[in-house]
Amino acid sequence: MPAPGEPGGRAADARDAPPGAGRGDLVHNRVAMLRAERRISRREFAEAIGVHYQTVGYLERGEFNPSLHLALRIARFFEVPLEFVFSLDEFPRIGPQGG
Template sequence: MSPVRRGDKLPIYNRIGVLRAERKLTRAQLAEMVGVNVQSVGALERGDNYPSLDLAFRICAVFDLPVEAVFSRTEFGAMSAELYRRPDSHDSPTSDLGGAR
């Protein structure tokens, strides 16, 4: 047995379903591309199972994204909110104009 104490599993959230839909891939197509069965893809998308590190890397390679863009320990927000978030007040274009508006 490993000397590492095993506690409760921490959740692993993912964007597999969103990314797969974006690329118009079926679960069966993604499963074939990463070498697992279609039920495994469904279980991953639902969060019923967590991928091995190897499988996570294979999935990320299909989407051409880093692991952090596909998997996270915290829930993902809406992609649109991340992509189109408003800049902080100190990042606004008028802040470089010396207070002019």
């Protein structure tokens, strides 16, 4: 039986997170930035990587950590290395710094 978020499986979402997977297990990502740069809607992106569009929202808000398989599909979609999209450390903010 395919795992959630994988081809042939149902779309992964925040309910698929293992018990105890809280903010301490957060994987930071640049999905929203990459998607916005390429002017791709959540629905278009979700369809391309094989998940429900709400899963993309959960992912972008940091409410869902993708499986390794899904993370690799996302990096392939954007044609960038995996570590450019995902990190255990927060990415530096881009743009004007409020002060």
